[in-house]
Amino acid sequence: MNVASNPNERYKVSNVFREASAAGLTICRTWAFSDGGNQSLQISPGIYNENVFQALDFVIGEAKKNGVRLILSLVNNYKDFGGRPQYVEWANSSGVQVNNDDDFYTNPVIKGYYKNHVKSVLTRINTITKIAYKDEPTIMAWELINEPRCQVDYSGKTINAWVEEMAPYVKSIDKKHLLEVGLEGFYGDSIPDRKQYNPGFQVGSDFISNNLVNEIDFATIHAYPDNWLTGQNDTVQMAFMQRWMTSHLEDSRTILKKPLVFTEFGKSKNDPGYDISSRDSFMNSVYSSIYGLAQNGGTFAGGLVWQLLDEGMDSYNDGYEIVLTQSSSTSNVISQQSSKMIALEHNLGIKH
Known part of the structure; x- marks a missing residue:
């Protein structure tokens, strides 16, 4: 969306969707938020930049052209693109008594800001497709908040x-659309025994209770063992990944009785000893686990690598970026997994 807000840069968005589709990818998760400042989607509570909203229209339109469906996240937990801290700052600036960024979850005024944003996005009429977002079949799901x-x-x-x-x-x-929370998968206090699968800490979310809310349609996990288990070798990190996936799949199947999607994972170029072959090997291992678990359990719905960019989008680099045109080996890893998951979908008779 931010890239597409500059008409001269929109071809990069088109390229990403075209390349992703060619690699067999069918789902893209991206932001329906950008909060605070004149160049943002939401300049201030309830005040929107029409140019940026039209950029989001364009993103949806390009996804539609390329047969890619979208998971759209409605706010960020972090200060990047404004997020939760910006909502709290808006309230503070208007004279509301706030203590910290966690007031986002409890303060009535801030919750009102968020609800207004939800309504503004969901009822938006796309200027390109002429379809309201809430009626747009290209959108697969909404995400309440990223992480x-x-x-x-x-x-x-x-x-x-x-x-x-x-x-x-x-x-x-x-x-009409599916809804998910945006969780990383950390266990909380609802089932204390499951906290043994956390990477040594909690973050305030609860994979079990948060996903048991009736209106939540599927569960999600993220995993960054290179970040969460800093200093541990690849073997230890991969063992953690295996336990992380297995425990969450078991809980999704037996407790939640909802599908599970691995909505973020990757390997950073900033890791010691990184090279493309190590990233490909890591992705292959994760993909193989997802396929095996999906094959045996049927509840594991797939995995989304973080993050695909086009050439010339360097300002969005965070170490995890993948430019498919610059890495044929990684593109092949993704294509092979896509083909396997599509074939499995047909074999299991899964319908959308």
Whole structure:
């Protein structure tokens, strides 16, 4: 969306969708948020930059052209693109008494800002397709928040109360699309025994209770063992990944009774000893595990690597970027997995 807000750069968005589609990818997760400042989507609470909104229209239109469906996230946990801290700052600037960024989950004024953004996005009429976002079949799902965390309450209860309020609100506007929370997969206090699978810490979310909210349609996990287990070797990190996937699949199947999607994973170029072959090997291992678990359990719906960019999008580099045209080996790894998952989908008789 940010790239597409410059008409001279829109070809890069088109390239990413075309290259992703050629590699067999069918789902893209991206942002329906950018908060604070004149160049953002939401300049201030309820005030939108029409040029940036039209850029999001363009993203949806290009996805539609290339047969790619979208998961659109509605706010960020972090200060990047404004996020939760910007919402709290807006409230503070208007004279609302706030204590910290975690007031995002509890303050009525801030929750009102968020609900207004949800309504503004979901009821938006796309200027290109002429279809309201809430009626757009190219959109597969909404995500409440990217990687929710809460420092004042590690139990998961504060975030859970917020999900219990916001998930029904989204569904009150749009009952056609799927909805997910945006979780990384950290376990909270609802089932203490499961915390053994966390990477040594909690972040305030609860994979079990947050996903048990009725209006949440599928569960998600993210994993960055190179970041979460800094200093550990590849063997230890891969063993963690295997346990992470297996435990969450088991819980999704037996407790949640909902599908599971691995919505973010990757290997950073900033890791010691990194090279493309090590990234390809890592991705192959993760993909093989996803395929094996999906084949045996049927609940594992797939995996989304973080992040695909086009050439010339260097300002978005974070170490995890993949430019398919610059790495044929990685493109092949992705294509092979796509083909295997599509074949498995047909073999299992899964319908969309």
